[in-house]
Amino acid sequence: MPAIADPDLTTESKSEISDTTLMAGLGLTSFAALLLELGLTRLFSVVLFYHFAFLAISIALLGLGAGGVFAYLLKPQLAKIETRTLASRLCTGNSILIVAVLEIVLHVPVALDVAAKNFFRLSVLYLAAAIPFFVTGLLFSLIFARETRRIPRLYGADLCGGALACLAIVPLLNWLGGPNAILVAGIALAGAGMLWSDTRRARQQAALVAATLVLLTAANYSGRLIDVVYAKGxxxxxxxxxxxxxxxxxxxxxxxxxxxxxxxxxxxxxxxxxxxxxxxxxxxxxxxxxxxxxxxxxxxxxxxxxxxxxxxxxxxxxxxxxxxxxxxxxxxxxxxxxxxxxxxxxxxxxxxxxxxxxxxxxxxxxxxxxxxxxxxxxxxxxxxLVDTWASTAAGAFALSENNLYTVEAFEEYFNHLKPDGMVAITRWEFRQPREALRVVSVAMEALHRLGIANPARNFIVAAQGPLNEDGIPVLVLAKKTSFTPQEESAVAAHLANYPALHLLYSPSTPESKTLTASRVRTGTTSPP
CATH class of the missing domain: 3.40.50 (Rossmann fold)
Structure with a gap:
């Protein structure tokens, strides 16, 4: 990289930085950066939507990359500052920035509306959250450029810090919660600022910031000071x-x-x-x-x-x-x-x-x-309704794949039924059906794998009202054996007592024109 080869950027510190200080400072900075990224992933899934959760990854990449470019562009000015002095200032300042970013994330309402003001708010949130990563990218670029003789150990410290963050994020979320996990990243950066400090005054300043953040985290243990203000807009x-x-x-x-x-x-x-x-x-x-x-x-x-x-x-x-x-x-x-x-x-x-x-x-x-x-x-x-309406409408999960609705899952459901047992799945449905169709398709494929060639009589589908709007709950009942006339009569009697329920398909209603009924009658298993 040009930044590494440039003599202005690679100017060595006047005093040699000890291995202990260098590795501990870099490792703690890496720990804080990855902890912040993982914490934002959990936070975004609450204040935004599930499919925005991995926004934290692109934010981190943007910030780290921009920080490296900035280090190259301002190499003459940065070369005049001692490594430890610069690293201490950046880490201490970054720990304060994290608190500001946390407040912005919690207070900026972002909805799914396609509107200019909504796009502006999302841009503000995106750019603000990238700033701590920008500072980290700037610091990492300078450290790696100036300490080329210790590159292998620097990479080792970087990886160890990131690995510790991955191990720490789950217990931190369980014990302290999302906002406090972000504050812990700030505490770690303030601690790194103390490690990098080469003067007593700088060390005291970093220690004061760390102590303040520790007190803030303790005071916010119940979530009464810093918690979700706006969620889903x-x-x-x-x-x-x-x-x-x-x-x-x-x-x-x-x-x-x-x-x-x-x-x-x-x-x-x-x-x-x-x-x-x-x-x-x-x-x-x-x-x-x-x-x-x-x-x-x-x-x-x-x-x-x-x-x-x-x-x-x-x-x-x-x-x-x-x-x-x-x-x-x-x-x-x-x-x-x-x-x-x-x-x-x-x-x-x-x-x-x-x-x-x-x-x-x-x-x-x-x-x-x-x-x-x-x-x-x-x-x-x-x-x-294991999935929320908002995540179903978005059509995606960012934190994890939903493995409850796979063919293999339905095989397991059917295999754990008694001989005349049934699977009962309720999903949010749309005016143009798709979710119930997916359940029917997956269930039919599972039944085919279990040796049932024509499962058209193995389904009953009902909805809470006509499918004239989005967000209607639809139930799919599926069995390994055919529904009997007595069972269909019991369903019909119940629907007569509760007229708000609408029958979309049963084996004795072949005249139904719904897409779900067509899917069951034809036996097709490909998703729409």
Missing amino acids: KFRDPAWVEFARWNALSRVEVDNQGQAKVIVIDADASTYIMNADLSRWHGTAWERALMSAPPALANVLRPHGEFAIIGPGGGVDVLRAVANGSPSVTGIEINPIIATTIMRGRYADYSQHLYQRPDVHIHVTDGRSYLRATPQNFDVVQMT
């Missing part, structure tokens, strides 16, 4: 929030919405905490509300069946299954904040100890992993 009123906690998976809060309490995940997905009295279920508003939803058809057809519910959240499906007579309900919830902290801890009394009933068995793990490991078979394997 909307203001998050603190008056709503009764409880909020972060972990490596998500930010979970409990909002007070009138007389109801709602679990809100990443300021997007929501699930009501059930507090119905099961001894007074019949004829209540709870029964009318829960049985008028599409997933209730699984309870109509298997009222006394054993249920495996993936992603039970606040217990909607669990309550419906128990209330209808299920002797055993297995809930598989991946987020320990929801399953343990909220439903079996802080809000156990409010939820009538639903998750602590002897007929309810909650497991905190991944749904597919649990099913793959358990020898138990179920009458119903159920997933209800």
